[in-house]
Amino acid sequence: MDVFVYGTLTEPDRVAEVLDSYVYVGPATLFGLHLVEGRYPTLAPGGETAGRLLRTEESDALDEYEGVETGLYRRVAVPLDAPDGHPDEAAVYVGDPDRLDADAAWPGEGDEGGTGDVGDEGDDDRGFAARVDRYLERADVRVRLTP
Template sequence: MDVFVYGTLTEPDRVAEVLDSYVYVGPATLSGLHLVEGRYPTLVPGGETGGRLLRTEEMDALDEYEGVDAGLYRRVAVPLDAPEGHPDEAAVYVGDPDRLGADATWPGGDGSERDGSVGDRAGDDSGFADRVDRYLEREAVRVRLTPGDPV
């Protein structure tokens, strides 16, 4: 699977500590989400983020590293713009700003955005995962591989 990485996993030494088998496909840009710092870096709506496309089959190891079961990050799939022969989607790890101490919010968590879905009832603070999913459904978030650039 191809994974867009933007933080510590852009460093080969760190990836080698987490994965037994991987390859960097090339530099990539994530459109529709931008980087914010907290205890660990994460992504929030808007802008762009530069990073790398990493290919591995060891998704369980990445999920563990990213703290998916602990609720720190969640793995989402976004469209991948890349030459033929590449997958149609790339995985992206999005961290919960509240859990990571990042000064950022996702739309819909404070009652400011209502679309009529169950999680959007007045007084109902929908969960982080629901807010991310709704944003990804509405916005053109995607990863663009930029082959030919240095990795």
């Protein structure tokens, strides 16, 4: 699995604490989402983010590190623009800005980008997940490996 990393996982020492086997493929840029600082870095709609492409088969270890099970971060797949021999998609971890004390808003949070569906309210984790999914369906979000 190729993963676009943009925060603590750009640091080899940190990655070595989390994963037994990995390789940095190279520098990459995420288009359609920009970096937002909070308790931990996260992403918000629009702009772009510089980072690295990391390759590993240890998705469970990354999910645990990112708090996927508790809804702190979500792992999503976005198209990967890279030479032949690379996967068609890269994983990206997107953190819930409310839980990370980050100043970020996703369409559906009280603006006209929301659908008004019942799913926009209620469980914060599912509401955040639904807003991210809607944005990714509508926006051109992708990772490009830097040559």
